[in-house]
Amino acid sequence: MTVNNTIAHQRLILTGDRERFKELLRRRLIECGWRDQVRMLCRDAVKETEGNNVTLDTLVTRVTPRARALVPDTVKKELLQKIKTHLLTQKEH
Amino acid sequence: MNDMNGCIHLNNFKAAKGVNPYKVVHAFFVACTSQEARMYKATACLCFVCSQPGPRLHSCLHCIYFGCYEGHMQEHSKTKKHFLYIDLNHGNVFCAQCQDYIYDQELADIATRNRLKGAKSLGLSAPFMSWVPNANEAAALRRLRKRRMISPNTTIGLRGLQNLGSTCFMNCIVQTLIHTPLLRDYFLGERHKCKPSGAGKCLVCEVSKLFQEFYSGAKTPLTLHRLLHLIWTHARHLAGYEQQDAHEFFIATLDVLHRHCMNGLEDVEKKENGRCNCIIDQIFTGGLQSDVVCTCCSGVSTTIDPFWDISLDVAGPGSLQACLERFTRAEHLGSGAKIKCSNCRAYRESTKQLTLETLPIVASFHLKRFEHSEQIDRKISTFVSFPAELDMTPFMSSHRRAVDTADNNNGPEGVFEDNRYSLFAVVNHLGSLDAGHYTAYVRQMKGSWFKCDDHMITRADLAEVLDSEGYLLFYHKTVLEYECDV
Ligand SMILES: [Zn+2]
Ligand SMILES: [Zn+2]
Ligand SMILES: [Zn+2]
Ligand SMILES: [Zn+2]
Ligand SMILES: [Zn+2]
Ligand SMILES: [Zn+2]
Numbered sequence: 195m196t197v198n199n200t201i202a203h204q205r206l207i208l209t210g211d212r213e214r215f216k217e218l219l220r221r222r223l224i225e226c227g228w229r230d231q232v233r234m235l236c237r238d239a240v241k242e243t244e245g246n247n248v249t250l251d252t253l254v255t256r257v258t259p260r261a262r263a264l265v266p267d268t269v270k271k272e273l274l275q276k277i278k279t280h281l282l283t284q285k286e287h
Numbered sequence: 288m289n290d291m292n293g294c295i296h297l298n299n300f301k302a303a304k305g306v307n308p309y310k311v312v313h314a315f316f317v318a319c320t321s322q323e324a325r326m327y328k329a330t331a332c333l334c335f336v337c338s339q340p341g342p343r344l345h346s347c348l349h350c351i352y353f354g355c356y357e358g359h360m361q362e363h364s365k366t367k368k369h370f371l372y373i374d375l376n377h378g379n380v381f382c383a384q385c386q387d388y389i390y391d392q393e394l395a396d397i398a399t400r401n402r403l404k405g406a407k408s409l410g411l412s413a414p415f416m417s418w419v420p421n422a423n424e425a426a427a428l429r430r431l432r433k434r435r436m437i438s439p440n441t442t443i444g445l446r447g448l449q450n451l452g453s454t455c456f457m458n459c460i461v462q463t464l465i466h467t468p469l470l471r472d473y474f475l476g477e478r479h480k481c482k483p484s485g486a487g488k489c490l491v492c493e494v495s496k497l498f499q500e501f502y503s504g505a506k507t508p509l510t511l512h513r514l515l516h517l518i519w520t521h522a523r524h525l526a527g528y529e530q531q532d533a534h535e536f537f538i539a540t541l542d543v544l545h546r547h548c549m550n551g552l553e554d555v556e557k558k559e560n561g562r563c564n565c566i567i568d569q570i571f572t573g574g575l576q577s578d579v580v581c582t583c584c585s586g587v588s589t590t591i592d593p594f595w596d597i598s599l600d601v602a603g604p605g606s607l608q609a610c611l612e613r614f615t616r617a618e619h620l621g622s623g624a625k626i627k628c629s630n631c632r633a634y635r636e637s638t639k640q641l642t643l644e645t646l647p648i649v650a651s652f653h654l655k656r657f658e659h660s661e662q663i664d665r666k667i668s669t670f671v672s673f674p675a676e677l678d679m680t681p682f683m684s685s686h687r688r689a690v691d692t693a694d695n696n697n698g699p700e701g702v703f704e705d706n707r708y709s710l711f712a713v714v715n716h717l718g719s720l721d722a723g724h725y726t727a728y729v730r731q732m733k734g735s736w737f738k739c740d741d742h743m744i745t746r747a748d749l750a751e752v753l754d755s756e757g758y759l760l761f762y763h764k765t766v767l768e769y770e771c772d773v
Pocket of ligand 2: 347348349350351352363367369
């Protein structure tokens with residue numbers, strides 16, 4: 195991370211806006227059914243695992259690429275747009 | 288990791304040090320329950336070795352050492368023999384000896400409480416938590432073996448209503464209420480518990496029974512004799528109303544239900560800042576703001592009144608949004624309608640503007656298609672389009688204020704507020720004023736529409752719904768906010 199990035203990151207946490215954006219993202223992912231899809235992926239991954247020895251790490255490595263690909267473009271765009279607008283309006287102060 | 292009782296390593300740790308280390312780290316660096324905590328998190332959440340904020344930063348539960356999961360956390364666990372870590376993003380506990388995350392009910396409860404506190408400290412609505420059955424409910428689920436699967440093609444909840452002699456104006460409102468998602472959840476969850484004194488006379492109990500009958504799985508049309516009689520006796524002005532207007536019936540029904548909610552054991556005197564908190568008001572009540580601005584001194588006098596629905600003038604072809612835009616436009620009150628300005632201490636000309644101060648969960652719109660005057664009673668069949676998804680933001684007081692002051696940087700509030708609504712019911716009046724008939728379209732599930740024509744229920748599609756004339760339009764808030772109780 196560059197110095198500027200770090201400052202922006204710290205500021206987002208400090209103002210609580212990071213939490214707000216996270217909450218917005220969480221909502222959108224639930225609304226569009228992403229969370230349910232990922233839950234099904236996890237279920238399948240557990241079923242496929244031999245010997246019942248599933249750890250979070252194996253789930254993460256298996257499911258993450260597919261889960262990432264399933265995030266709808268509209269959600270990415272909305273978040274990006276809102277974060278951009280938000281950071282720009284912050285700078286002017 | 289099958290049960291909620293942790294692992295031996297976590298249990299030993301808890302026996303020695305209690306839950307406080309977890310509680311404190313979680314409150315400061317995971318959930319941030321205060322502004323002070325956010326300050327710490329913003330500046331301190333970096334790996335002690337590589338100074339990066341991630342990926343997957345964990346804190347050692349023994350010595351509050353921060354390390355990234357893949358490298359420096361594992362390294363710390365080997366050199367210091369500290370085995371328990373908190374994931375600083377999600378708050379889960381990792382045991383390096385078990386090499387996996389550990390479930391522990393006690394810590395999970397602490398995390399939930401901290402998250403609620405964190406949300407509250409930011410003025411956010413409480414995070415969504417999925418339903419977990421309590422002991423009673425779990426027992427009931429084991430006892431009652433019969434399951435009813437809800438599939439995309441299900442027709443559960445759909446039943447016709449017999450017409451008891453021009454009672455279609457009433458049937459279409461009952462269908463609308465039965466298919467109001469939050470009201471359905473309230474009644475199917477048996478949330479109305481009546482006082483003994485209300486027995487047999489309580490209309491809310493009657494509606495509760497009606498919901499059970501609608502969702503019993505039976506398909507034969509229902510007859511509403513008793514309900515009709517009860518509403519009739521409680522809203523006498525309706526009985527004498529010859530027009531038998533669906534809109535009047537809707538408002539009268541809400542009014543009677545709101546009064547009868549006081550029969551509920553838990554609903555007694557539940558008032559918050561002078562406003563009734565019964566289920567009807569929780570779902571249907573919004574706040575209408577009226578700003579009267581003196582043209583002389585620009586002094587503003589503001590009043591806010593509760594509303595159950597919004598009646599809109601139909602002035603030529605247009606859209607619902609255009610009607611709302613007109614409804615919330617500042618209007619000059621001419622010299623014939625001077626209002627006493629408390630500032631100028633004189634009668635002055637003024638402008639008046641209505642905006643929505645708070646939005647109800649269900650937004651109900653009444654298109655004024657019936658014109659009653661001394662000379663003539665007529666119906667206006669002008670086409671007014673209405674959308675399936677409606678954003679109410681432009682009609683809100685806060686938004687109008689921001690636009691008027693050209694204050695474009697409406698900050699995070701503007702970014703995060705969510706005022707989207709989805710259409711879920713439309714009541715139509717067919718035919719002429721004196722020989723008319725009412726039908727209703729209801730959304731049973733997302734994207735699944737039905738037409739209710741008294742005892743007849745037929746499948747419909749959204750295009751057909753949006754093409755209909757529209758007399759009463761019902762929108763449900765798309766995303767619900769949860770209240771923080773901590
Ligand atoms: Zn590191
Ligand atoms: Zn340590
Ligand atoms: Zn362990
Ligand atoms: Zn009752
Ligand atoms: Zn009430
Ligand atoms: Zn004045």
